[in-house]
Amino acid sequence: MTKILFVTSEAYPLMKTGGLADVSGSLPIALKALGHDVRILMPAYADTLASLGPLHAHHVPQAHSQLDILEGLLPGSDVPIWLVAHPGTFDRPGNPYLSPEGKSWTDNAERFALLSRVAVEVAMNRVGFRWKPDIVHCNDWQTGLVPALLGDEPKRPATVFTIHNLAYQGNFPRAMFRQLGLPERFWSHHALEFYDQLSFIKGGLVYADRISTVSPTYAREIQGKEFGCGLEGLLAQRQDRLHGILNGIDEQAWDPARDPYLPHPFEASDLSGKTRVKSALQKRSGLAQDAKVAVIALVGRLVQQKGIDLVIDVLPQLLELPLQLVILGSGERKYEHALEQWTRLYPDRIALTLGYDEALAHLIEAGADLFLMPSRFEPCGLNQMYSQRYGAAPIVRSVGGLADTVEDASAENLAAGTASGIAFAEAKHEALLQAVYRALELFHDKPVWEQIQRTGMNKDFSWHKSARQYEAVYALAEQDCQALGHSMLARGALA
Known part of the structure; x- marks a missing residue:
């Protein structure tokens, strides 16, 4: 059994703007069905809280502000979910990234840096849950700082970073790098700097033990100029750590023989x-x-x-x-x-x-x-x-x-x-x-x-097959993390 902290900015049915939510709402369930201990960490948006019943609040000490992690279950499953609640940060109705005018929230960098920092505290078992994951699975730019920040932690969990759409990178002005108080060594084109901007997604691409994306062909495409969005060189450099794993679908929700939305059921044998x-x-x-x-x-x-x-x-x-x-x-x-x-x-x-x-x-x-x-x-x-x-x-x-x-x-x-x-x-x-x-x-x-x-x-698009592939990637990430830890210990001994 592997303990997995699944960090995401959205998960269906609690919040959805695209395919990330479908993956975050399905893959953890499939992994749990394979016997793994999976916990989801995501923001406590206003609309998310409105869709849930009473939740147990766990206060996390933080200077000058109230920070809670709310515990519940992902609806329709037995997968635990932890919601990061912070007044004025996530508790806004509507789209999680955009204002009602359709523009990005001006404090998105601060919001998702906070999510990343909380993920690090949970991953290092410093919030009182008495639970430390073996794997931290991060998703898209909103969680990109997690692998970078965990890199400083001794005896850290292994990290996997999934690219759902490389076109969305979480790039912010250099002034934001300073405002977030990130370590100065991260300001390098080998780290988080991207054409004089802070790039959240590079935190995952540079520092994660393993990288995945959501189809084998896309994994190859993003190593080239047409689809690489300026990051093709980095991805080609890390191609030995890059895996393309096709997303699955919820075959119970999407079953023409049992779909409650259809006036007439049907199946392949009778159309x-x-x-x-x-x-x-x-x-x-x-x-x-x-x-x-x-x-x-x-x-x-x-x-x-x-x-x-x-x-x-x-x-x-x-x-x-x-x-x-x-x-x-x-x-x-x-x-x-x-x-x-x-x-x-x-x-x-x-x-x-x-x-x-x-x-x-x-x-x-x-x-x-x-x-x-x-x-x-x-x-x-x-x-x-x-x-x-x-x-x-x-x-x-x-x-x-x-x-x-x-x-x-x-x-x-x-x-x-x-x-x-x-x-x-x-x-x-x-x-x-x-x-x-x-x-x-x-x-x-x-x-x-x-x-x-x-x-x-008659095709098999189930999550079960994809979840098995993620199991293999997790095992490789743990090997990489252990090898890196041994290497660092050896360098320390030599010093």
């Missing part, structure tokens, strides 16, 4: 229920109920990373085809506005819902024939896994986790019975359009189409 769900989706969306017309869906953030601009570019050509579009998401206002205009022009062809609706998301995944994910980059992606499980073949750009989870419907893959979607290479609207043409041709060949659907539905 008749999916036809009825498609009709329900068309009715709910104000579209003609026609089984012969392909429903193409998109659920996600309406931002350039996700390729929504490519979709908007090809709408004139798409609307010449026998298809319907169902879109659910929110993002940059210019893309929302463009989609609203197209929806007003073609209300019988396009159904748009801005925002997020969990029940509708399930209905869309289950009712759609095809699912669009033309991302410019995609560390892992979850919707392409959901769509395959629900018999909606994804149309994806072959990058990151999309390349690792979707087998293109090439002649070779169709013959081998492994095809589960349609993939294209370039982030260009011509390439996307050709992929849609190919998808529609396959859709109208019913035996071939049902083979593609069943192949996707």
Whole structure:
């Protein structure tokens, strides 16, 4: 049994802005099911506290301010969760990183430096819990200072740092480095300095015993200039410590045979229920109920990373085809506005819902024939896994986790019975359009189409497989930490 402190800035269902929350809400449960002692440490946001019942408060001594760790359980599990409560720091409603105006909170560096410092105190068993982890698993820039700060601690736990999206790095002005009172030796391009800024993420990339990211292909991509976001040299230097582990999905929450959000259940052996769900989706969306017309869906953030601009570019050509579009998401206002205009022009062809609706998301995944994910980059992606499980073949750009989870419907893959979607290479609207043409041709060949659907539905996207891979990374991190400790002792003896 390994004792694991899982440090994160969000975890579903307590707080969610993206895939980090899904991982933080699922991987600890999968690890606990394998027999490990896992505790989650995250901030006590106002909305998080509102969703929980009474919690036991543990006061942590701190000069000039009140700091508590609130103990409870992650909802729907027996995984303990510790919430860092500090007046005026985390107790704000809404997005954990952005103000109501959509701008980053001006004190984000102080907020997540505090989370990191508390994580160090918990990891070193200095808060009275009588529990010291073997592994501290940190996630994204908000926890990047933890491995750096733990580096000064004798007999520290081993550290693993997971990159969920390298584009978000937690970079702040040099003045913030001084304000946080970080050790002066950290101000180096070999440590936390990044083009004369303080970079939280470099704390994890430089100091963690092992680094992981959320798909094998993304682990390779971020070592190159296109996807490395300026950190490709450091990541290439540490490639022997870098692991790509594909995210899993919650197969109980996303199960078309038992999904409470669906009016008709279905499974790979009997797709008749999916036809009825498609009709329900068309009715709910104000579209003609026609089984012969392909429903193409998109659920996600309406931002350039996700390729929504490519979709908007090809709408004139798409609307010449026998298809319907169902879109659910929110993002940059210019893309929302463009989609609203197209929806007003073609209300019988396009159904748009801005925002997020969990029940509708399930209905869309289950009712759609095809699912669009033309991302410019995609560390892992979850919707392409959901769509395959629900018999909606994804149309994806072959990058990151999309390349690792979707087998293109090439002649070779169709013959081998492994095809589960349609993939294209370039982030260009011509390439996307050709992929849609190919998808529609396959859709109208019913035996071939049902083979593609069943192949996707029978894939194993469970967290169990990913959790086993993390077990192996934890073991390597512990070996690295012990070897480093022995090396330091030897240097001390020689001195």
